[in-house]
Amino acid sequence: MNNYILKTLAYNKQVRIFFMENTDMIKEICNNKNISNTLKTALGKTVSIGTLISATLKGNQRVSIKVNASNSQHKIFADVDSMGNIRGYISDALLNEPLDTINNLSVEELIGDKGYIQVMKDIGMHSVFTGVTDMPYRNIVDDFSYYFKQSEQTDTFFSVNMVYNEDNEIILSRGIMAQLLPGAPISLIDTIKEITFENQLILSNFNDRKNFKEIPHLLFRDIEIVEQYPVQFLCGCSKEFFYPMLYSLNREELVDAYKSEKSIEIVCNVCGKKYSFSPQEIKNLVQ
Ligand SMILES: [Zn+2]
Incomplete structure (x- = not known):
């Protein structure tokens, strides 16, 4: 179990x-793409925040x-569900920007002063809650606390x-989400923040890697592990999903493909999965 969440209660409940280790998932989502380091960081942070938020969900x-x-x-x-299925991706326009252009920007510069966060929560029964806030911190992580x-x-x-290696690949990814329960003193969130900052070394020391369950x-103090469960990268795409994309090709191109027996x-x-459409399938589509 390489990606998982520990749910805990602390400070007299x-x-x-929530403690999360999602190194393998982040490697799968971020490292195998030919994307700039800035985008890798921004995507990794967004996916990690999404993974933590998934722990707040129930049912469907x-x-x-x-x-x-x-x-x-x-x-x-990032799209997540209560079962810990996570997917994350970047808009085509951002993905297709020249590597150098984006690499010269920090995450803060990429977000800029007009960035904003949108959260759409499908709470079942065809009911969707949408929240929008601006991004005063421009670093994604603190902006979600603000949200x-x-x-x-x-x-x-x-x-x-x-944590990155010298080839700028992510080799460790961990996260924490703390949420006060009704009646808790507001100062408690600052206590948790301070303790987390003071212990960055425990959280990000790759060479003397602590067993995550000890963290x-x-x-x-006074912390109790309530639940531990795996989370996973799941794209959820299927061949059917890509038929509309085939339709969007021009007709001549499709006719040409099946006439010359090309898939x-x-x-x-x-997720990088490849789907092949045979000449017969293309023919059925066009006719
Ligand atoms: Zn996919």
Whole structure:
């Protein structure tokens, strides 16, 4: 079990704290793409925040988060459900920007001063809750703490640790989400924040890697692990999903493909899976 969440209660059950290790998932989503380091960091943070938010969901609830940069074509997405299925991706326009252009920007510069967060929560029974807030911190992680305070009136703290090797590949990814429960003193969220900052070394030391299950006890007193479960990258794409994309090709191109007995291959942008459409399938589609 390489990606998982530990749900805990701490400080006399006044706060719930979720601990997440999602290194393998982040490697799968971020490392195998030819994307700039800035995008890798921004995507990794967004996916990690989404993974932590998935731990707040129940039943069939789903959440989609969208990080919108000041450039309206530049967006980063994460979709999660209560079963811990996570997918994350980048808008085509941002993905196709020249590597150097984006690499010269920090995450803060990429987000810019007009960035905003959108959270769509599908709470079942065809009911969707949408929240939008601006991004005063421009670093994604603190902006989501701000989102919860503004939009859901919940004192929440997020922390994401990502460690890179010398080839700029992510080799460790961990995160924490703390949320005060009703009646808790507001100062408790600052206590948790301080303790997390003081213990960055425990969270991000790759060489002397602590067993993740020990970490809650190393950081906080009076903490009890309530639940532990795996989370996983799941794109959820299928061949049917890509038929509309085939339709969007021009008719001549499709006719040409089946007449010359050529298959058409479409690659999923999110997971990299390849789908091949045979000449017969293309013919059926055109006729
Ligand atoms: Zn896919």
